[in-house]
């Protein structure tokens with residue numbers, strides 16, 4: 080390889096490294112506020128009542144979200160931000176049922192997706208979260 084060719088490959092490798100470092104620094108930052116897609120907002124909750132949601136939540140959610148839903152479960156301390164949401168506060172309660180349902184369904188980061196729970200159970204969980212408002 081010519082000296083010029085060598086120089087070109089060094090420049091290329093260096094540029095790639097710099098770009099890669101920049102990307103990893105940016106992606107290591109905590110993501111911004113979690114906003115459900117606009118279309119999900121108007122989705123109507125077809126289910127009344129909480130069914131077995133209290134039990135489903137005890138099994139699947141309280142480890143992170145806490146027994147009273149304040150986001151203070153035993154696993155929460157070990158998680159990097161964003162921390163598990165406080166279901167009792169305005170940030171969650173001001174959202175529509177459709178938005179909360181979509182977030183439970185899809186998850187983000189440490190918050191797992193719960194698609195495998197039947198739709199009506201996820202709606203019952205939304206209704207259960209409503210019972211914790213302001214508690």
Ligand code: HEC
Pocket residue numbers: 110113135136139140141142143144154158161162163164170171174179182183187188189190191193204
């Ligand atoms: C492993 C920990 C963990 C478990 C288990 C978990 N969550 Fe979460 N949850 C999180 C984290 C972390 C966030 C914040 C995610 C974000 O903002 O990016 C979150 C956010 C949420 C939000 C969104 C609130 C908002 O910011 O608008 C809802 C609703 C929610 N969780 C419901 C549930 C339900 C219901 C279950 C159980 C079926 C559950 N979560 C189980 C960690 C968890």
